[in-house]
Amino acid sequence: MDTVDDLDLLTQRLSPGAMTTDPDLLQSYRQDWSFDPAAGTPVAVVRASTASDVQETLCFADSRSISVVPRGAGTSVVGGSTAIDGAITLSLERMRSIRIDASSRTAIVEPGALTNDVKAAAAKEGLYYPPDPSSFEICSIGGNAATNAGGPCCVKYGVTSDYILGMTVVLADGSIAELGGDRIKDTPGLSLTKLFVGSEGTLGVITELTLRLIPQPPTPHTLVAFFPLMSEAVTAARDITNRTRPSELEILDNAAIKVAEEFLRMELDTDAGALLIGRSDAGNAAEAEMELMRTHCEKRGASAVFVTDDHHEGELFIRPRYAVYEAFEQKGVVIGDDVAVPIDKLPELTDGIADIANRNNTTVVSYTHAADELTHPVLNYPVADEAAAASAAAARREIYDLARALGGTVTTEYGVGQHKRGNLSNALDPVVVKLNRAIKNAVDPNNILNPRVLIP
């Protein structure tokens, strides 16, 4: 096959300027935010601006068994859109339209729209699109759907899957499938919409999403509580979540508190074993919810508790959680990871992470979505320091081993991608692996769609 001639054929069928084979540009599409040094180089990048561009690209690739790596904003930290040598990278970054229908409380969006832009467009109509991954300002809504993204709001509002009513996907053979619909309770056969959400581009390429919106909740009240011990914060969190549904409930470990304090200088207690941040957006019930949280924090040994119903003070109270990333970005490479252990094992996990960081002479801090039992270890090391990168990589592997030893999982809200596929193979039962593979084969028989991610 003369690939160059063949690509000429494809480019004629695409929107003008959609395809590039410029080496410099190809280079910039090699890696995503997992910064995989082993990332391949695509043979071409197609930046689709219409569903037809996506169809043409897949028809072309499928008939030639060329792999296709779909890519949103490229913010995957697990290699969800890491390029493959000789494959086409299909970027959706140009498909960004957002249409809000306030009367049906839905948004019709293209996959390249940034999550933050979707949220803002909804907010203009007094509506709310809840899912809030940490990267919401820079990640795409299509990527959120592909990974079933979560965030702090999930404790009360659920994950991306809960807000997708329908989607248009282009299948590997170029055919277009309209999945789901704009009714909340449609049952159009098997739950294909739910199957495609979280499939990381292995089953089809999303060209449009119909999202469910909800009324904008009231301004949240905010509580922060310092605990001498992580175990106390965990017990308080469990007491709270057994009784009420906060709109956010996060726990920072001691290492995270220290990094935040160094960056923010807001007199955080850097001796504390844990900082718990709780919010309630329950309107007139928020005050009672805050009192309930305060009571349980004090009962479980909190050394200091602060509560505010003020918007600006509340935003200040939650700053430590976000400061970790900002502080680390100034210092070098930041890698956000995620693992999940049963909540009562969290103290062992965070102690273990501190120990692993020490032994590997690297930096790891963690914060936890306490109600969802999901912990984000965040690693940091100097740019262009191979030894430091290797130490961080070793620490990550040890953290995975620890999480599994504690009865947890390492494939959680950031997705599986290329990076964690091996971990998944080890963790999954052979029957389930076979089932995943059977469905993949049924939907993408030539295995062209993102063939190195997710499915063992």
Next chain:
Amino acid sequence: MDTVDDLDLLTQRLSPGAMTTDPDLLQSYRQDWSFDPAAGTPVAVVRASTASDVQETLCFADSRSISVVPRGAGTSVVGGSTAIDGAITLSLERMRSIRIDASSRTAIVEPGALTNDVKAAAAKEGLYYPPDPSSFEICSIGGNAATNAGGPCCVKYGVTSDYILGMTVVLADGSIAELGGDRIKDTPGLSLTKLFVGSEGTLGVITELTLRLIPQPPTPHTLVAFFPLMSEAVTAARDITNRTRPSELEILDNAAIKVAEEFLRMELDTDAGALLIGRSDAGNAAEAEMELMRTHCEKRGASAVFVTDDHHEGELFIRPRYAVYEAFEQKGVVIGDDVAVPIDKLPELTDGIADIANRNNTTVVSYTHAADELTHPVLNYPVADEAAAASAAAARREIYDLARALGGTVTTEYGVGQHKRGNLSNALDPVVVKLNRAIKNAVDPNNILNPRVLIP
């Protein structure tokens, strides 16, 4: 094949007494609550009490290409467990264990447990299992999972799928697959748990479910509002749901009000075009939510509005919705159906239903989950009256045509089953039909599992 000898082979591998071929008993497993006169007669009924019984039955059937109809409590109104001539009906009614783990807020349940028993077991620990299909006192949790059952609470709390963390299923070949897990944010490959929920027994047979529980919400406040016109109630409902999230929001049409009043004698306004019932369980915010609802109801023309924060009075206020079924059961056959149209088309739908009932000389009333845009037409006719049954059947078909003409769907929260599979075939795009079929073939290659339901 000598079936009788073969069945003897199977019965030796099952728990004692699991299998029956007693003609009288077989007769009682022919129909479900869709009362399909064309229901087949099973060759045998297996009442499994262990996962092994399910495995043995499927291995046996798969190797002989005998169809298997899984059955929970048999309350499907769309023929989800209607028997097939020569097939084995596999009942899960004996698998009823319920185990609550309060510390992780989960319930591990067997599929035959009644939904009401799951709710009660959770409540004992101060926890709440929200999904509340009308039949929750008599339907099984496995059937709820198989159909992704909903109910009035869905407006705020979502459907069954939102509460299933993991499940154990036996696949057609008898292998056991553990899907999902007990972590909220596990990503074990493709979203198979979500795919199996709502698959109506076509992909596997559930032998265990891990359910997510939430804290028990406070006692709800309740509002009832009568409107001269259905259109006014609809506008009020839309105003309300654009601003807040009630825990329940139902609308009864005039025909339903009349039936409820005749049965309850509680001085309902039988001239009203619509009765709106709203609830809020938002604790200290409930009063404000009630005031907001009252304001919007009055603004949109409500002739009378009543609000209560009293538990018993609240239960009285919502009685009309449930009275419809009770009143009809005393009179004869009751058929609950469901269709969904965009909420602004609801007045056309309910007017149309009244007209259809008149023309066919049958009885149909309706109530609507207003926030989810889902309407339940409920039909009633004398027992053993074939002409009346035919009129009701004709009316149902006309209601389906009307719902579709109004831009709606007829395959909604009650599932598709055998009864609505033809409707689904007509409504679905060929690409989506092909996709459904490809996945079914991949998971159940001999097409033994409930082969007449759901998948076109």
